[in-house]
Amino acid sequence: MVNGATKPKRFVNYLLLILFGSVMILPLVWMFLSSLKTSDEIFAVPLTWIPSNPQWDNFSRAMELAPFGLYIYNSTVTAIFIVVFQIISSSMFAYALTQLEFKGKNLLFNSILITYMLPAAATYVPSYVIVARLGLLDTLTGIIISNIASVFTIFLIRQAFLQVPKELVEAARADGANDLTVLMKVMIPMSKSTIFTAALISFVQMYNNYLWPSLIVSSQEKYLITVGLNRFFTTQGTFADQWPLIMAANVLAVLPLLILFIFLHKWFIKGISDNGVKG
Amino acid sequence: MGRLRGTFKLLFFVGIPLIPLFVFWFFPMLVSLWLSFTNWDYISPSFDYVGIDNYTNTLTSETFYEALKNTIFFSVWTIVPTIIIGLFLALLLKEGLKGLTFFRSILFSPWITPMVAMSIVWSWIFQADVGLINQILGWFHLPQPQWLTDSDTAMWAIIIVTVWKNAGWAMLFYADSLSKIPNDLYEVSDIEGASWLQKIKTIVIPLVSPITLFLVIISAIDAIQAYDQIQVMTQGGPAGSTRTLLYLYYQMAFEQFNMGQATALATIIVLITGVLALSMFYASKKWVHY
Amino acid sequence: MTKIKLQHVSKQYTKESDKVIHDFNLDIDDKEFIVFVGPSGCGKSTTLRMIAGLESITGGELWMDDQLVNHVPSKDRDIAMVFQNYALFPHLTVFDNIAFGLKIRKVKKAIIKEKVEQTAGILGLTPYLKRKPKDLSGGQKQRVALGRAVVRDANIFLMDEPLSNLDAKLRVQMREEIIRLHKTLGTTTIYVTHDQTEAMTMATRIVVLKDGHIQQIGTPTEIYKNPNNMFVASFIGAPAMNFIHAKVVNNQLMTSEGKEIAPLARPIDHQGKVILGIRPESVVLATENDGLAMDVEFVEMMGADLHVHGKLEQSKIIIRLNPDVMVKENDRIYLRFPHEKIHLFDPNNEESLYQSEGMTAWVD
Incomplete structure (x- = not known):
């Protein structure tokens, strides 16, 4: 009862x-x-x-057939760079959205939210051309810079910044803090757990990302784990006796994330609960 | 002076983050729209304007309607089960049992795994002769479908994988939402003698409705963009039965390099998503209670 | 309308934890308005929730009329409950909120409509029936919650701090409304509060609780005039009763420093140190010759009264005077304690030793 x-x-x-x-x-x-x-x-x-x-x-044996260590390294490094850039730029943007007054603020935020509703795939053709024009095809840098924009991260961090008590910001300003200090010393420390969760979620998504990176990189030493794994699967999958190796390669791909999750599982859950994301 | 500083501040806090957003989001969207009126093939440096030919070609082709049908089928059958299972799991976790964190982590774990890797595992599980599922079905003397090689069941296999991966995500959001429902509402219902089902209907469903809307929209966008599992498990086959609009787009753009046709399709996908999202917002006024 | 009987009721959440309710005994008569009062954590809400069937009863028996209801589910106890946070369904209109219980119980639509409208009329909610809770003020919300209880024609009303979330003025208004409602309907009511004013003004009988033990049960007058112990004496009444260190020598009451206070009307079985209790309004002004000196520390003008704070020997006291009296900071005034208003408590166990008003407290 x-x-x-x-x-x-x-x-x-x-x-x-x-x-x-x-x-x-x-x-x-x-x-x-x-x-x-x-x-x-x-x-x-x-x-x-x-x-x-x-x-x-x-x-x-699987590692002998393809450099999975290198793939995992590529994926991890790429994802870390993306996450760092995303957090920096999203924090700045969220700061502007919550602390600064300017014309068209709401319009800007709403149009960004609407963009989030639209399928990213629609941008792939032009984005591909842009990456090519920048001479970044077949580089990890190409993957990194094209993934810096993250509406989800902006949204999550803005949500957290909104919950920082106004008095704290006002007190900091009264003590002579400028915008950058307020952001670094007040907003970010107060929203640590959300930012950490946003970073984790973003890391997982970027590590798992497949379609877009598979378009950008073409040489084997630049493969991300997802790209390398699928390539391995398509080349070896036809040979029945290679299936245990494919499974071993899968384990190798999944293991880093599982270990991350085992140690940090409560953060995935905490960040979402702290925010109370509303529809 | 103050004004100048204000402008500089804005440029710094808004301008810098907007650059990537602009370069890889807004601008490509516009370019994509522009390309959809051309016959560019990516390789040749020149192209002609072809008016709305790409659109008429797309909208009159059978492949498009086939893919549209597949997309709708896939979306509905991933969103509805993901949401129902997510809510159900969250309700199971609500009862304050021991080992709750453990179960929650287990249930959520599929979400963190790479779709590519798990699709490979699943394609093995779906293998018709020796796959895990059919062997288990065999124990109970149930029919053993051909799964990925049969155009009637391939889409279901893709749907199962997608729901498996996303249900934990929905559960997490629902669990949080459920924990915010005041306990005294349940107590009022206890005093009035409401059954479990009545409590679900009168308390849970209305009070988690904002999260439901959020999840429906997120899942719809996800479903429309589903690619990895299709690429790994079926490549759109057999006989185009798992080719969704996005997969068709990918094939047009990066296999056939028919950029005009592909971007026209992209515009149509964007329109469909937009209309869908808007109509969901509009309809939500009827069933979402804030 | 129902009689409720609690016999040796106790509550323990887990086997390892301490009891939160100890040996609770209470007979509630038909149509009574019982108030459970005490500081937070005293077990008043827990007891109410056991009566409601929202908490299980660890030991003892709960009777409603002549039925043992320990294991009867809430819905079959014929109770209606009002919660502190209103517990309104945010997505339902006022009408549907009030109708909730009837709908669950599958009452016919026409009857629901009639009853809800009638209830809304009683509570002045008729203009708001179509609104959602978020468009109502706190007082209106609590009225809807009351309406949900009223509409059910339940035999027992249980109210768990229903007025705590309202501002002071509204609280007085709603208090009156609940009293009026009880007079009209005559439903046996158990009301939980931490506010002694609510207890005093609303109850037919008060149950004072502390740390899961009943301290005293009695009418407001009994509790006020003859508190069983220092806790009850200090909890009921505002400003609280003054406690002054004193001693009894040969049936004569003196201050710690040996100044005579008053002779005792009847001998008590206690010599030496006692705690003298006297209510702020019972103190009378005297002259230097026949009074005890009080050094005024500060004065609060309350309008109808003057609260004078100060020290009598080592004890802090507050007295309540007519506002026309001219007293100010740092004055020395002289007081007399009328012997018929004096309470004495045992300094060791804080139990009452002497109540000069002759009335014996209602002891269970």
Whole structure:
């Protein structure tokens, strides 16, 4: 009755959570198990869950076929640069939107929100040409600079800045702080958790980004993990005995994010709760 | 002097962040619109204006309507289950059970994985002869579809992957929204003897409606832009059954380099999205309660 | 209309934690207006929620009329509850909010309409029926919450600090309205508040609680005139009762420094140190010869009264005087404590030793 937490109800609740939890986690578990199987085991009917003799060298064999370490490094570095630039520019913009008065402010914010509603894909052709004109095709820089604009990050940080008490800003100004000081010493520290969450979400999205980077980079040493992985899949997928290696490559691709998530999972959740994003 | 400083301040705080937004968002949108009236093929340096030919070609081609139908089908069947499952999971997590954080993390974990990697795993899971799903279906003597190689089921496979990946995201937003519903509303209902279902209908659904609107719009944009899973699992096939508008756009632009045709399609996609978003906002006045 | 009986009721949230309610015994008669009053965390809301069925009862029995209801779900207890934060559905109009319980109980539409309109009439909500809660003032919201209770014709009203979120003026107004409503409907009501004024003005009987223990049960007059202990004495009444260190020697009451205060009307079974309690308004001005010296620290002009703050020997006291009296800061004035107004408390257990007004407190 109190929160409906009677015993039978609690039991059903747990049962459903376990059921859904298993379904959600199953593909990941299946991927890990498959990456340790021999090609015979992976094709076994009826299926075998646990590899009888874990093939740890699947990982090193996959690494021999393609430089996954390099791909992961490329992806990580690219994503970090993008996130840093996004946070800097979005914080500045959010500061202007919340602290400065100027003509057409609302119009500007609304038109940016509307842009967010529009599919980014519509910009791909011209953006591709722009990147080409800048001479940045097949460079990681090309991927980085074309991803700096993030409406989602602006939106999230603006939301956090709106919640900074006015008195704090006024007190800082009374002490002679200029705009940059207010931004650095008041707004950003007060919104740390949201900014961190925004950075995490953005990092995950950029690390996982595929379509746009796949258009920009063409040489193997510039591949991001998603691009390299799909290339590996299309070249090796036709050979049945390579499937354990493909699974191992998948594990390699997913692992950095899973580790990140295991350590920082509460931040994904906290930032969203702190903000109360409204529709 | 003060005025000058104000202008400089604006240039700094607004101007700098606007540069990337302008260069890679607003400007390309306009250029895209302009290109849609040309027959540019990317390779040749010159092009001709062709008026609205690209649009008429697109709007009269069967491929377009096929892709439109697929897009609508895909969108509806990813958005609705994502939202229902997300809300349902959030409700399960609301009961204050032990191990809540653990379950929440598990349920959310698909969202952080790369779609490309997981699509590869799923395409193995969907494999008709030895795939996990069909083997499990076999245990219960259920029909075992061909999944990715059958044009009737391929889209469902793509939908399953998408819902699997996004439900945790929706759950997170709903969980937060649910935690903000005052407990005394539930207590009022307890005193009046409302059933679980009545509480869902009279309290939960109306009070989370702003989040529902937010999620519907976000998911619709996501659905319209879905690409990775289609590229990995089916490349739009079999027989075009999973080719969405965006995938068609990609093929036109970066496989056939028919930029005029592609940008015309892009404009149509933008229009559809815009109309959709606006009509959702408009309709939302009826069912969203702030 | 229902009688409620609580017998040895106790509450403990988990086996490891301490009890939050201890041995609660109370008989509530039909049509009574009972107020649970006490500081925050005293267990008053918890007790109310146990009666409502929103919290489980750890020990003891709860009876409504002649039925043991410990395990009867809320909805079958025939109660209506009003919450501090109104608990209105933000997406429903005033009409639908009031009709909520009836709709859940599947009452016919025509009857709902009639009843809601009648209730809205009683509470002056008729012009607002189509509005949403966000377009109402705090007082109107609480009226809607009351309406939701009234419309149900429930046998028991439970009110959990319904006026705490309102500003002072509105609170007085709503207080009157609730009293009027109770007079009209005669529904047995249990009302929880931390505000002693509400308790004094509204209750037929008050239950004073502290740390999960009942301190005293009685009519407002009984509680005011004959508090069982220093807690009740200080909690009820504003400004609070003064406590002065004193001693009893041979049935004679003296200050700590040995100045005579008053003879006791009847002997008490206590010698030596006591705490003398006297209400601010019971103190009378005297002369240097027959009074106790008080050094005035500051004076508050309240309009109808004058509150004089100061020190009598080592004890801080406040007295309430006629505003025409000329007293100012740093004055020395002389006081007399009429013996029929004197309370004595045991300094060790703070229990009452002596109440000169002759009335014995209503002890359970």
